[in-house]
Amino acid sequence: MSADKPTTDLTTSSTSTSSVEHHGDHVPERFENPGLPPHVHRMGDTDPAAAKRSERQVVALFTLSIIGTIGFVVAYFAVPPGETVASMRLSNLLLGIGLFLAMFGIGVAAVHWAKTLMSDHERVEARHPQKSDPETRAGAIAALSEGAADSGIQRRSLLKGAVVSAVALAPLTIAVPLVGEVGGDWNVSKFRHTLWERGRRLTRDPSGTPIKPAEVTRGSVYHVIPDGLREADHWIEEKAKAVVLMVRIDPDQLTEADDRKDWSYEGIVAYSKICTHVGCPVALYEQQTHHLLCPCHQSTFDMADGAKVVFGPASRPLPQLPITVDDEGYLIAQDDFNEPIGPSYWERLK
Amino acid sequence: MKAIAARRHHRLAPVVLLLLALLVTGALYAVLAPSAQSAPAPTEDDVVAGEALFQANCATCHGPNAEGREGAPSLIGVGAAAVDFQVSTGRMPMQMNGPQAAAKPPQFEEEEIAQLAAYVASLGPGPAIPSDEQVDPALGDAANGMALFRTNCAMCHGAIGKGGALSEGKYAPDLSGSTPTEIYEAMLTGPQSMPVFNDANLTPEEKRDIIAYLDVQQAGSPGGTDLGSVGPVAEGLWVWVVGIGLLISLSVWIGAKSS
Numbered sequence: 001m002s003a004d005k006p007t008t009d010l011t012t013s014s015t016s017t018s019s020v021e022h023h024g025d026h027v028p029e030r031f032e033n034p035g036l037p038p039h040v041h042r043m044g045d046t047d048p049a050a051a052k053r054s055e056r057q058v059v060a061l062f063t064l065s066i067i068g069t070i071g072f073v074v075a076y077f078a079v080p081p082g083e084t085v086a087s088m089r090l091s092n093l094l095l096g097i098g099l100f101l102a103m104f105g106i107g108v109a110a111v112h113w114a115k116t117l118m119s120d121h122e123r124v125e126a127r128h129p130q131k132s133d134p135e136t137r138a139g140a141i142a143a144l145s146e147g148a149a150d151s152g153i154q155r156r157s158l159l160k161g162a163v164v165s166a167v168a169l170a171p172l173t174i175a176v177p178l179v180g181e182v183g184g185d186w187n188v189s190k191f192r193h194t195l196w197e198r199g200r201r202l203t204r205d206p207s208g209t210p211i212k213p214a215e216v217t218r219g220s221v222y223h224v225i226p227d228g229l230r231e232a233d234h235w236i237e238e239k240a241k242a243v244v245l246m247v248r249i250d251p252d253q254l255t256e257a258d259d260r261k262d263w264s265y266e267g268i269v270a271y272s273k274i275c276t277h278v279g280c281p282v283a284l285y286e287q288q289t290h291h292l293l294c295p296c297h298q299s300t301f302d303m304a305d306g307a308k309v310v311f312g313p314a315s316r317p318l319p320q321l322p323i324t325v326d327d328e329g330y331l332i333a334q335d336d337f338n339e340p341i342g343p344s345y346w347e348r349l350k
Numbered sequence: 351m352k353a354i355a356a357r358r359h360h361r362l363a364p365v366v367l368l369l370l371a372l373l374v375t376g377a378l379y380a381v382l383a384p385s386a387q388s389a390p391a392p393t394e395d396d397v398v399a400g401e402a403l404f405q406a407n408c409a410t411c412h413g414p415n416a417e418g419r420e421g422a423p424s425l426i427g428v429g430a431a432a433v434d435f436q437v438s439t440g441r442m443p444m445q446m447n448g449p450q451a452a453a454k455p456p457q458f459e460e461e462e463i464a465q466l467a468a469y470v471a472s473l474g475p476g477p478a479i480p481s482d483e484q485v486d487p488a489l490g491d492a493a494n495g496m497a498l499f500r501t502n503c504a505m506c507h508g509a510i511g512k513g514g515a516l517s518e519g520k521y522a523p524d525l526s527g528s529t530p531t532e533i534y535e536a537m538l539t540g541p542q543s544m545p546v547f548n549d550a551n552l553t554p555e556e557k558r559d560i561i562a563y564l565d566v567q568q569a570g571s572p573g574g575t576d577l578g579s580v581g582p583v584a585e586g587l588w589v590w591v592v593g594i595g596l597l598i599s600l601s602v603w604i605g606a607k608s609s
Contacts, residue, residue, distance in 0.1 A: 042608050081572075088572035096574065115608040204551070205501045215550030219540045222551060223501050247545070283505040286516060286543040293517050295505060300517055311517070 036122065044116050054116035061109035068101025192340045194226075194242040196321060201227035202246065202270065202331040210330040211246075216268050219287045222246040224270065226333070241341055243273040244321050245283055246331075247303055249290060255305040263322035265331065270321040271307045272341040275299055277314040279342045292318075315344050392468030400469025403462055407443055416473055421447075428539065429476020430467035435535035437463045439528075441542075449519030450542050477538045484554055485530035490562025499560050502547065510567040512579040516543055526568065530561045 044051035075094035081087055132140075153160050201210045205223040208230065216222055224244040232238045248268045256264060263269075275282040275294045282294035282301065290304040299312030307318035319341050322334035357363065392400075405414065411422035418424030425433075436442035440454035458466070467479065483489065499511070508514045511525035520543050525533060537557050540546030552560070570576065577584045 040607075044608075085569035085572050089570065089574060092572065092574055111604050115604075120608075206497050212550075215548070217546060217548050217550075219546040220548055220551055221502075221545035281505070284516060284522075285545050286520065287540055287545040288543055291517060295514070298517070 036124070039122060042116065042120060045120070051117065054112070058109050058113045058117065061105050061112060063105075065102050065105025065109065068098050068103075068105055072098025072102060191241065191342065193336055194341060195229065195232055195238050196226055196242055196244075196333045196336045198333065198335055199326065200333045201326070202244065202323065202333065203227045203229075205243065212329055213266055213268055213325060213331060216246060216248045216331075218248055218250065220248060221285045221287065223273070223283065241274070243281065244270045245273045245285065245292065245303075246270040246323075247285065247287075247290070249304045253290070253304050257306055260306070260320065260322075262324075263320055263334070265323050265325060268323065268331070269303065269307075270323050271301075271303065271318040272321065272337055274318075274341045275314060276309075276316045276318060276342065276344050277312070282318070392464065392471070396465045396468040397472045399462075400465035400467070400472075403458070403466050404469050407457075408466075411444070416470065425470050425473065427474035427476045428470060430471040430479050431477040431535040432539040432541070433467040433470045434463060434479045435532055435539060435541060437466060439532055450521070453523065477535075480531060480534045480538070480554075484558060485534045485561055486558070487530055487562040487565035490555075490558040490560075490565075492559070492562040492566045494556070495559035495561070495563030498552065498556055499563050502552065503560065506544075508580060510579050511564050514580070525564055528564075530565070533561050533564060534558075 042050075044054050072095060075091070075098055079087075079091050079094055081091040148154070153163075202222075202224045203210050203226070205225040208225065208227070210227065211222060211224070222245070224246050225239055226242050229235050229239055229242070246268060248266075251267050254264070254267055254269070271292075273281050273283055275296065277294065277297055277299050280294055280296035282292055282299065284293040284295055285291075285303070286293065290302060291310065292301045292303050292307070294300070294312065294314070297313050299314035300310050301307040301314070301318050302310050307320065309315065309317060319337040319339045321337055323331055324334050326332045404412075404416065408416070408425075411419060412425050413419050413422070416425040433442075436451075437458055438456050438460075440456045441451040443457055444451045445454065456463070470476075471478070500509075503511070506514055506516065506522035507525055508522075513524035514522050516522060522544070528536075534557055536544060537547040537552060537560070538549075547557070571579070577588060
C-alpha cells in the first residue's frame with residue numbers, strides 16, 4: 001500500500017528523522033519492489049556460432065569423462081599394485097586420476113550444458129500464504145474437540161494416567177540399551193587405581209624387561225610399563241593408565257618436597273605419562289631443561305621439580321610413582337601413584 | 351713357593367690377592383673386550399692433528415682443554431660418536447646462538463672430523479663411532495623397529511620421523527635426510543634436547559631395528575602424496591584452504607548466470 005504513495009509524501013517523512021538529514025541521504029520509508037531486471041540474452045541465444053562453441057565444449061567434457069573411464073580400466077589391468085611401495089603409489093595415482101576425470105567430466109559437462117544451451121526462461125513462482133482459510137481451521141478444531149469428547153479422556157482420569165504413562169515409558173526400550181552400550185562400563189572408581197603396587201617391577205616399554213638403576217644414566221629417558229602387564233585383564237586399558245616416564249636428574253638440580261624425599265632412587269624419578277589436562281600421553285622430554293612437553297596443548301612439566309606445571313593449561317603436577325629397588329637390584333614401585341592419574345576431574349571429587 | 355705359602359695368613363694377603371685379581375681382570379678385559387670401532391684405530395698423529403683443529407675452531411667456546419664454559423658443555427667423555435654426529439651434520443661449529451644448533455653443510459673434511467673425534471675421544475672414555483654392521487638397515491627388523499620408534503621416538507620426531515616442534519623454538523629434526531650412522535650416534539649421545547638412549551635402554555640390535563624402520567619410510571607413502579607427513583595440521587590446512595576453496599569456487603560457478 002505504501003508503495004502506492006506518491007514520492008512527495010516520502011520526502012516529508014524523511015525530514016522528521018534528523019539522522020537521515022545529517023547523512024544527506026534520501027532514504028524512503030519503504031522501498032518499492034524493483035521487479036526483475038530486464039532479461040539479458042546469452043551469447044548462444046543470439047549467436048549460433050557461440051551456441052555451437054558451447055556444444056563443442058560440452059562434448060569435449062563428456063569425452064574427457066570417457067577418456068577417464070577408459071584410462072581407469074586400462075590402469076586397473078595394466079598397472080596392478082605390486083610388492084613395492086612405488087608400484088602401489090603409481091597404481092593408486094592412475095586409478096585416482098581416471099576416477100576423477102570420469103566423474104568430474106560428467107558433472108561439469110552437465111552443468112555447462114544446462115547453463116549455456118538449455119532454455120533460460122525466467123519464471124517467477126509467487127509465494128502463497130501458508131495459513132489455511134478460516135473454515136478449514138475451525139473444522140480441524142471442531143474435529144479434535146469432538147474426538148477428545150468422544151474418547152471421554154476428561155471424565156476418565158485413570159485412563160488418562162495410563163495412556164500418558166505407557167507413552168512416556170515406551171522410549172526406555174530404546175534409551176536403556178543405547179545408554180548402556182555407549183557407556184560400556186560406568187564404574188568410574190577403577191580409574192583411581194592402576195596396576196602399580198608395592199614390589200611391582202618397572203619394565204621397559206614394549207619389551208617388558210626389568211631395569212637396574214645403573215642403566216638409567218644421566219640424560220636418559222625410560223618409557224616404563226608395569227611388570228606382568230600383558231597378563232592383566234584388559235591389559236591395553238591398564239597400560240593406558242599405568243604408563244610411566246622415568247629419568248635421572250643430577251642431585252644438585254633435583255628439587256624434592258620434604259614428604260617425597262624417599263620417593264626417588266639415587267636421583268631417578270618416575271612420573272605418570274598421562275597429562276593432567278585432558279589425558280594425552282605427555283612424553284616430549286627435553287633433557288637439557290628437564291622439561292616434559294605435552295604435544296596436545298603444550299602443557300610443560302618440570303621433571304626436576306616435582307613435575308610441576310611451568311607452562312600451559314594443565315592445572316596440577318603429574319602424579320609421582322614412588323620407586324625403590326628390590327633384593328635383586330631391579331627398580332620396583334613402592335606403591336600406586338600418590339593420586340589418581342589423568343585429567344584434573346579428580347580434584348572435584350575431593 | 352714355600353715362602354709365599356708361609357705368608358698366606360699374613361694380614362695383607364687379601365689385599366695383595368685382590369690387587370692381583372684386579373690386574374688380571376683388567377689385562378684380560380683390555381685384550382678380549384670387543385671394540386665397537388670399525389674404522390682404523392686413530393693414531394697418535396690423528397690425536398695431535400685433532401688437537402690443533404680443536405684449538406683453532408672449538409676452544410673459543412668449549413675452552414682450551416675442552417672443559418666447557420658458560421653455555422658450552424665440557425667435551426671430556428662425550429666420545430668420538432658425539433663429535434662425529436655434531437661436526438658431520440654441521441651442527442658444530444655453531445653458527446650463532448639460538449634455541450638450538452641447526453644442521454648445515456659440514457665445515458670440515460671427513461679426515462678432519464675423524465681427527466677431531468680422535469682428539470676428543472682421547473680426553474676421556476665415551477661412546478665410539480658405530481661400525482657399518484651396527485647401522486646396516488638390511489640387518490635390522492623394521493617391524494620391531496616400528497614398535498620401539500612409536501614408544502621412544504615418535505612423540506617428538508613424528509610417526510614416520512618427519513620431525514616436529516618442541517617448546518620455545520626448539521624442534522625435533524626431520525630424520526629422512528639422516529644417515530644410519532647419524533641416527534645411531536644421536537641415540538647413543540643424546541644431542542641437545544634429545545635424551546640419551548644408552549645400550550641398556552635400547553640395545554645395539556634395537557637401535558639397528560629403528561634404523562631399519564626409518565629406512566623403510568624412505569620409500570614414501572603407497573597412497574600418493576603424504577603432505578609432508580607432519581600430521582593433522584598439514585592435512586587440515588589442505589582440506590580447509592584448498593579443498594573447501596575449490597568447493598566454494600565450483601558452487602559460485604554453478605550459481606552464476608552464463609554470459
